[in-house]
Amino acid sequence: MSARRPIVAGNWKMNGLRAAARVLAADVELASGGMPTVDLVICPPAVHITEVEEQVRAAAATEGRAPRVAIGGQNAWDKPTGAFTGEVSPQMLADVGCRYVILGHSERRTLCSETDAVVNAKVNAALAAGLTPIVCVGETLAERESGRTDDVVAGQVRGSLAGLGAAEIARLVIAYEPVWAIGTGRVATPAQAQAVHALIRGLLGSLAGADTAAGVRIQYGGSVKPDNAAELAAQPDIDGALVGGASLDAPGFLAIARAFAG
Numbered sequence: 001m002s003a004r005r006p007i008v009a010g011n012w013k014m015n016g017l018r019a020a021a022r023v024l025a026a027d028v029e030l031a032s033g034g035m036p037t038v039d040l041v042i043c044p045p046a047v048h049i050t051e052v053e054e055q056v057r058a059a060a061a062t063e064g065r066a067p068r069v070a071i072g073g074q075n076a077w078d079k080p081t082g083a084f085t086g087e088v089s090p091q092m093l094a095d096v097g098c099r100y101v102i103l104g105h106s107e108r109r110t111l112c113s114e115t116d117a118v119v120n121a122k123v124n125a126a127l128a129a130g131l132t133p134i135v136c137v138g139e140t141l142a143e144r145e146s147g148r149t150d151d152v153v154a155g156q157v158r159g160s161l162a163g164l165g166a167a168e169i170a171r172l173v174i175a176y177e178p179v180w181a182i183g184t185g186r187v188a189t190p191a192q193a194q195a196v197h198a199l200i201r202g203l204l205g206s207l208a209g210a211d212t213a214a215g216v217r218i219q220y221g222g223s224v225k226p227d228n229a230a231e232l233a234a235q236p237d238i239d240g241a242l243v244g245g246a247s248l249d250a251p252g253f254l255a256i257a258r259a260f261a262g
């Protein structure tokens with residue numbers, strides 16, 4: 001574990017109706033005590049964000065304290081406002097209480113054809129709105145098996161962060177999510193994950209300087225569960241997790257967070 005403050009985020013994806021979202025958000029906030037050393041984030045479907053944010057605040061208020069759980073969007077458009085039917089701007093996310101936004105998730109890269117250039121525009125827009133982008137990168141199984149992991153990930157990092165200065169890179173969270181590990185139950189080994197995290201940090205160093213790179217948090221994502229979180233957390237360049245399926249269960253999500261809390 002490094003000196004960087006770990007960050008564990010739950011990506012709920014397109015799961016949960018209102019009632020379930022309310023309960024899950026309140027449960028996570030209420031169980032978040034005793035973990036002052038880790039940043040917790042939940043990323044609900046956009047239509048639930050307002051309600052989830054209210055639930056988190058209300059749950060914290062029952063204990064007479066401020067919320068520990070921050071809210072994030074799962075995606076945003078690259079403009080603040082305008083004729084973009086069906087889209088949500090980063091300003092809108094910030095306005096309803098989000099502090100984070102996941103950008104470039106592999107599901108969006110694949111299903112919605114988001115290129116590195118698209119992700120780059122969204123990262124810039126999110127930063128301009130005051131949000132912390134969680135920028136996702138990761139190789140497919142075919143790319144790994146043909147020995148192209150490093151090139152693919154490096155290309156995604158360079159493309160997604162193109163044109164950003166050190167001060168902007170310092171504001172990012174990066175999530176390394178091998179596509180073959182997402183939702184498959186097949187987690188990267190700690191050594192596989194650490195190797196790519198170290199590669200990403202080295203690349204950030206060349207883009208923004210070693211000091212900045214040393215402060216950027218790099219999450220691992222892909223079938224993180226309570227029973228594999230500790231060995232991932234023990235790796236020097238793994239600073240947290242982006243959790244999909246396991247984040248839909250409050251005790252499981254909190255168990256993962258505890259593994260990173262040290």
Ligand code: PGA
Pocket residue numbers: 011177181182183184185221222223224242243244245246
């Ligand atoms: P998973 O998803 O934990 O269900 O594998 C991770 C993600 O897609 O962020």
